[in-house]
Amino acid sequence: MFTPSAASLTPDYPTLRAQIASILEGERDLTANAAQFSAFIYDTIGDLNWAGFYLVRPVKTVGKNGDTHELLVGPFQGKVACARIAFGRGVCGTSASERRTVLVPDVHAFPGHIACDSASNSEIVMPIIKNGQLYGVFDIDSPSLNRFSLDDQAGLESLLAVFVEATDLV
Ligand code: SME
Numbered sequence: 001m002f003t004p005s006a007a008s009l010t011p012d013y014p015t016l017r018a019q020i021a022s023i024l025e026g027e028r029d030l031t032a033n034a035a036q037f038s039a040f041i042y043d044t045i046g047d048l049n050w051a052g053f054y055l056v057r058p059v060k061t062v063g064k065n066g067d068t069h070e071l072l073v074g075p076f077q078g079k080v081a082c083a084r085i086a087f088g089r090g091v092c093g094t095s096a097s098e099r100r101t102v103l104v105p106d107v108h109a110f111p112g113h114i115a116c117d118s119a120s121n122s123e124i125v126m127p128i129i130k131n132g133q134l135y136g137v138f139d140i141d142s143p144s145l146n147r148f149s150l151d152d153q154a155g156l157e158s159l160l161a162v163f164v165e166a167t168d169l170v
Pocket residue numbers: 050081082085089090091092093112113114115116117120123139141
């Protein structure tokens with residue numbers, strides 16, 4: 001069984017990549033792998049207060065913008081969060097609609113940021129894309145300002161790529 005070392009502020013991403021690949025090996029179920037991935041990130045990356053998935057799902061109620069799909073919270077670690085986020089709203093909705101990683105050094109300076117947990121001060125959101133299709137985003141929040149460097153971005157994207165490869169996305 002995997003025993004994490006202490007969460008690190010400057011994680012050894014190649015080692016974490018090997019560990020998460022081995023944890024997910026032999027299982028392709030989305031809920032199982034997303035739960036394991038969230039727990040792994042929360043346990044191994046230091047100074048976080050939230051880590052988890054928002055998945056693309058049909059809208060509950062068709063709104064003014066006419067979108068047929070929106071983001072719905074999935075497996076995560078941390079405090080209870082907002083359940084549904086429209087494309088283009090907040091950091092998660094921006095990452096989803098622009099299909100790119102959004103690195104926010106100070107969430108209070110990000111127009112439209114959705115404050116699910118008032119403890120959050122910085123955030124990184126990465127899109128989950130496979131074969132050109134958007135399946136959701138992975139959101140990581142920190143209570144510290146400027147928690148995530150460009151090295152963290154590259155490392156975290158590489159961990160998410162292992163998850164995407166190992167999982168049957170729906
Ligand atoms: N802050 C996010 C919302 C999700 S919570 O942080 C878990 C946003 O602005 O999209």
